[in-house]
Amino acid sequence: MDGTQLNQRLQEHMTEAGLTQTELADAVNGYLTAAGHQGTVSDRTVRHWLTGKTRWPHPRQRAALGALFGCTAEELGFAPPAGRHTPTSTPEPPVLRRNFLTATTGTTAAATVPLFAPCPHIVGTTDVIRLRTGLDTLMTLDDRRGGHEALERAALNSSRQALDMQEQAASQRVRQRLFSIAADYTATAAWSAIDARLVGRAQQHLDRALYLAGMAKDPVAELRVWNSYAMLAHQNREYTKAVDAAQAAQACGITRRDPLFDSLAHARTAIGHATRGDRQTALRSLGYAHEALRKAERDVPRPSWVAFYGPAELSAITAIVRDRIGDSAAAEAASHRALASIPAQFHRNRALATTRLALAQLHQGDIEQACATASAAFDHMAGYPIPGRLRSLLGDFYRDLITLAPDAGIAREWGDRFRTEWSRS
Template identity: 70%
Template sequence: MGENESLNKAMHERGCTQAELADAVNAHLRSRGHEGTVSDRTVRNWLTGKTRWPHPRQREALRAVFECTAEDLGFVPPAAGRAPTTSQEQPVRRRDFITATTGTTAAVVAPVLSSRPTAVGTSDVIRLRSGLDALTALDNSRGGHVGLEQAALAGAKDALDKQKLAASQRIRRRLFSVAADYTATAAWSAVDTRQLDRAQSLLDRALYLAGMAMDSVAELRIWNAYAMLARQRGEHAQAIDSGYAAQTTAVTRRDPLYASLAHARTAIGHSNLGDRKSALRSLGYAEEFLGKASTAEPRPSWVAFYGPAELTAITAVVRDRIGDPAEAEAASHQALSAIPVQFRRNRALATAQLALAQLHQRDIDQACATAETVFGLMSGNPIPGRMRSRLGDFYRDLITLAPDATVAQEWGDRYRSEWSRL
């Protein structure tokens, strides 16, 4: 008996929790005149493999929710009753919303933003959440930009419009949760582009919506972004306070991965204040909690960036800022060997951090060569403001440490050329 990775992946792609899947299955059962008896524990048994072959009515409901067969979802029929899948039972694959061209961000959520005149239920919530995955993938590839922010705000508006037609108070809360996530996505895009005042306004709005939804996962996400915004403003004590707020959200008591992220963000705040002891202590907590996190737990797509590779990248930032550039360089190399290729923006940020660590060890030639590769990594898209700021930090330190070096002057010319192009 093993974990059902196929079901876990399908839930992750749809952005639905165990409770939401249980509701969706029960809604289908009731629409067919059956009693809805599926609970969170039922779904947990499916995920852990304790239940390998659900009841026929449950299998039918799962097929209606995911548009594929039970076998496609990782369930295994008893050997005596196993039957071949017919051509009519082939899975309907999830549409790839992301295109290779720019200027098509609005199309990402277009399939999601269709109005429905009937009462809104769980299936509508799941459909709305699926648009968040596409926006997250776009952010991972090219970073924050105006089109992404606008598409996210359109998704939030659609969720809030639909909550007026919700079939129950529970559905209303879940639609508030969807709206909070879309608004947080828009806020994060503003953080990444360093539109600080707009980011603050959007985060305030997202936190209100998360409170209306009673959604502690969304609250943690928002406090995480607040911490990063405070860092951009140089308000390092406030960044630490935001990290502590993230640590107190209810989800950190249920899922150690979120607790790890909250402690990692707090570690950066401490490092920016030069508090070495507190920074390393927070990093230790982040590592400890991450070691306890399960990979089988369904989570929203926005947090997929966080894991051992990202924590190592954060460790590189913290180590460099507390005066350990050699350790920072080693951590940066380790992070770059593990960050998945689809996280292009994060790989570019880790590369810029590697260049900083090399520069702070006075390895000027290598640092400039490393920093220059950032432009290649982001080729084809404008460099987000947060990354521009990181490269600005590199250039400032470069001309401070080696103002007369030829390689420094050449890199400065490339830096100014890239800036004039963007």
């Protein structure tokens, strides 16, 4: 690599880790300081690495980069001066990719384990990145089995860890990022409680998460919290509050910069209007949601909690809105579209969409098909406890079933399975 050639390999690793030049400089300095050396790397230093002006960093800097990315300097695109024979070192495990959470499936608990032994004097970008990686693990666990108390406890423990690191933060920027991580973990705990229908705890967590998001000045975290407030208000049958919370999500600054978040906020508002029986306003909000999602870029880096949202989830929300305003045939079609594209690993979401499909079929009088479809929701959750939100929706299906067909044999059969699955969970 000559002095004018860009270091594409380093740039690719930075992009994958979501690091800016300043953030990489902070991360390297944090590593050097923890090792007892002076951290003198600046964003200009990183720029020299990227442009090729610096082809072979100082040995300590190479060691720091190797520890951060889990690569040798050569694998990061650097090359020693001609004629110099440098032994190839074995990189440490990449600290940017270590997970701090050991999560198991079934009914066993998820438990946090120590991320690292933090330097008592400074907490930098490296530590922030290490802590944030655990959110992805929690979201994967949620996708598989839904909200549960072990997930909630793990999220709260990690939030406390982020806040405990505040006193050792290297800068105000690091402190804000720690607040942001604490907000995300607390919002994850709230979401777990919402999915498990533990209403009181969910409210407490959301109040705390909103405060932390404000301290972090993080509009994405704020939108996440308002989105969850809307869902919680719906569980409490406070439908006007649900609309107000969804509209607060629309007002978050991130909706003006990223149409995907704008779409999510409008979709949540549409559900609120539909539940209140405001057909035209619900359809208008739903139209805004579809229009915004068409404008959203697919490959923009976003936090893992919003990975559930896209065309499949919007189709599932469309099914909810359509069914609540009496368009059951349109709701059935939307449910089929959702199920055709919801990723297989989203067990809970597929089970919810399947139950929505069964409700749309039931509301059209197709009793046998509705019962068969609703039974498939249990199959999607095979091996996992049924989370409270799904239990409640299946309960709604059963109540509508015995109202529409109280004497049908298939209704009694489905009721037997419903009680069996309920007791299993």
